[in-house]
Amino acid sequence: MSYFLGVDGGGTRTRVALVDQAGTECARADGPPTLIDPADPAATVGVIADLCREAASKGGADLPVAGLWAGIAGAGTEPTRSVVETALREAGLSSLTSVGADAEATFYDAFPSGPGILLIAGTGSIALGRGADGSRLRVGGWGLHLGDEGSGYRIGMSALHAFARGEDGRGVSTELRDSVLKVLGLAGPRDLIKWIASAQKADVASLVPLIFEVAEAGDQAALTVIEEAVDELVGHVRTLVRRLEPWPATPEVALAGGLLKENRPLRVRMIRAIEVLPCRHQARVLDGARGACSLAMGLADLTGGSPAPWPEFLSGN
Secondary structure (H helix, E strand, O other): OOEEEEEEEOOOOEEEEEEEOOOOEEEEEEEOOOOOOOOOOOOOHHHHHHHHHHHHHHHOOOOOEOEEEEEEOOOOOOOHHHHHHHHHHHOOOEOOEEEEOHHHHHHHHHOOOOOEEEEEEOOOEEEEEEOOOOOEEEEEOOHHHHOOOOOHHHHHHHHHHHHHHHHHOOOOOOOHHHHHHHHHOOOOOOHHHHHHHHOOHHHHHOOHHHHHHHHHOOOHHHHHHHHHHHHHHHHHHHHHHHHOOOOOOOOEEEEEOHHHOOOOHHHHHHHHHHHOOOOEEEOOOOOHHHHHHHHHHHHOOOOOOOOOOOOOOOOOO
16 A cells, blocks of 8 residues: 655644545644744754654554655745755655645645636735646745735734824824734833834734724724735736636636635635636635645656646746
């Protein structure tokens, strides 16, 4: 019996699934995040290797398995991808090993073949698309300083900017002021300067539920922040629809990431917005580890072959 390991390593947590040669899931293991540090890309390999060993042990699979495909946040560009891939091969987990970005694994679960668009919005944001001719493009994914429009981090920062403008009188007065101070345990507005200086990306993104709560109470500044986030994310999808034309039918869009999960308020807004484009929403619940397993099987040509890494950067158009 041949076995395959699929890794979905993100900035929140890491999931590893083990499947047999028929694609039947045998075991899973969950663990801490494995966001790649560009200064030391091999540092997270130990976490991934431990989770792979745990999943294999649970499923009764001996190592090395037949194939391993790891989708890891921050591993979608060279030379990072090659460094992590080499380290995983040296760990002796699999006979065949390949590495890509975590978004690739989720995309492959949504669209194993054929055209489609995946929009991911969590702490960061990115959109991937495949056209009818097989061409593939990515929009966004430029990270904290150059992108992440519509992400949890960007929503949080926009709300804090609105807070500051309102405090100065440069913008509208907002209920975000008192709500943010309370949730962060700050005595006054100026204490926010010290807080933001040491805040992590996830700390800023953690303000999103509060911002939605204030927006739904009718606060104009918070509503504007949410509306701008939706516009930015729709722009990701609209760009891919245009650049990947022609489409054989109405483009299908899948949603993933912490902000776009079931029962999250941004998801409802996004579904309404993309259907106006017009696009068709794919309602299926996505699983990056499942997609990574299919890609792992592709390494052994059991599912039609594993695709090449996704394009790293946008080409001019």
